[in-house]
Amino acid sequence: MNMKLFDVYPLFDITPVKAEGCYVWDDAGNRYLDLYGGHAVISVGHSHPVYVSKIGEQLQRIGFYSNSVKIPQQQELADKLGQLSGLDDYQLFLCNSGAEANENALKLASFATGRKRVISFKKGFHGRTSAVVAVTDNPKIIAPVNETDNAVILPFNNIEAVEKQLQADDIAAVIIEGIQGIGGIHVPNPDFLEQLSVLCKQHGALLILDEIQSGYGRSGKFFAFQYTKVQPDMITMAKGMGNGFPIGGVLISPQLKPWHGMLGTTFGGNYLACAAGIAVLEIMKQENLVTNAEKVGNFLLQELSRISGVKDVRGKGLMIGIEFDEEVKPIRQKLLFEGKIFTGVSGAHIIRLLPPLSLTMEQAAYFIEKFEKVLSELHVHSNEID
Template sequence: MKLFDVYPLFNITPVKAEGAYMWDSEGNKYLDLYGGHAVISVGHSHPHYVQKITNQLNQIGFYSNSVIIPQQQELADKLGELSGVDDYQLFLCNSGAEANENAIKLASFATGRKKIISFAKGFHGRTSAAVAITDNPKIVAPVNETENAIILPLNDIEQVVQQLKNQDVAAVIIEGIQGIGGIRVPEPAFLEELERQCKEYGSLLILDEVQSGYGRSGKFFAFQHTNIKPDLITTAKGMGNGFPIGGLLIQPELKPWYGMLGTTFGGNYLACAAGIAVLEIMEQEKLIENAAKVGDYLMKKLAGYKQIKEVRGHGLIIGLEFDAPIKAIRQKLLEEEKIFTGVAGTNIIRLLPPLCLTMDQAEYFISKFDNVLNELYAEA
């Protein structure tokens, strides 16, 4: 059977990884500054993470949500403690798309309304409602098209208010920092006014922290760089460090009923073991503080390059926008310098390394990046 070919692939076969490094089948060592789409939070193959999952698998790996799974509450308690939103309720699922799908559904249940506002260049997943509010027509199938999805310009509060005034908007969903959209950070004043206007018109505010959350921005959630308190927060990616897990954090005023939300695999024993291990490592190794420190260093150094049009982000979620396509830059970094980076569109490099990235590794990247830019721009 052939694979359904929907991904462009690098001609690399990773076989081993540790911390911020990966090795391929040819024995080449790479510095991973992409973390598999921001998934690797505490580093590859962390011994505590591996041991926690192994120990759990030796006891019980899976049963359905028809029984008490104590690890779910342990994860919820630890997440509340580290994130600072311990008064929220947690619904566990398997991915960021599923977390957003359930957030949209819950908002519609709670308000009795149908419309959802999202923002230009935003990405919220590939399930039905999530893809409908994602600003990428190429991935919206005819069955996903709906008049209930309203996509507005980012940071334009007046257009949002015009829609909210109709009092038919169930929720506004916004990324803490846009990822695929190019590491675009919502203006703090816009987020704060957005929260106020949602409350004014009875709409819920959903913060999509799937990519920007879990310490990546130097705060547990990126919205915590402001003073807002969303109704719903979605998370995934770094939550499991590679093990599929997602979560929906729900403010206490929203009350559930049996059957409102559901999942077969969400919150299973192994996923919870992975999630707990991630939080324990983040706390013990102060990885949120490290992301803030190393990210600040990187952004200051990168801002000094005249070839870069703009440096955006917080912590270790960084976007480098160029005036021209960056394919050659990424290719040289990967093939010659053995450094993985990400991309957004054609002109933006995304840096999403593990939160354990050290200052030495950051300095190493800068030196290699400097070599690549000098070589390419000298050729130009």
């Protein structure tokens, strides 16, 4: 008898075997345009030759040693990240995933403030591990062991609700996504984010910007919060940071001081992860992918907003939500199996686009053409699906 996989994922009957740029091929030879990027992970494109070469060369020298020794690639990654993001004065802690990045950010906030309580927001998603699942607005994934009185989930973009909670001066941190991803591509109001930053400083709470999905150029800025004047105490990253290789990180304000043993990880910042992260930053810089994300994203947002049957279009750059009055499952399936285009969803009514940042204008126009064709064939007009 063969061991069975623990069946927790609903799977499409597609087996990808090859990928390049913005395309994926299955085992039957079909080519798909990838507008999902493996859930916002593929930032610089599949199998980019610089990326492949960098990881291969590193593996030939040394693939792993623990954080008990100096790993020069960690500093190289930090230097390049600081230069490209404009956040040279921040400190970098490396880990393996977005959930781990958020866990460490919350832990650091609690160490720094001596407090326990955390504010997050409705429709927010921060991960599936202990502390971060407690501040995620999805009761279905919160097990009894994760339940806590320390998590306060407030209405999004409601500064009065935040101010009321902060007045007790017992909040360790406020965590908010640069753009809400799983919750439906909701962009924080710039005034709300800036007032939130001011209130956190007034009440001694730390502001954590979760840029795990919205960061690394996806929004058309390196981080989505950079559309505002906010300077967060911490910024969490993952997904596009490694273009498929597991890596996460926390950018930490210089005001926060570390001590040995405060945070730790076995695999975080290993040689291969750093090689992947360095390659991503080099490619992003050489190919101006942040600018490309803004340009192609603006085109998509403009074109999608004129399509009949679409209720709303939201987002920035190449992080886009397309909302309908009815469920989008038929649209997504038809796009995938007939149009050969991968897309994502946010709940039942929103199609989510998270393509590689290398998406071209021609590929974007091709998607618009196929998308309109699918909507027409499904009779999606005037916000109705027949």
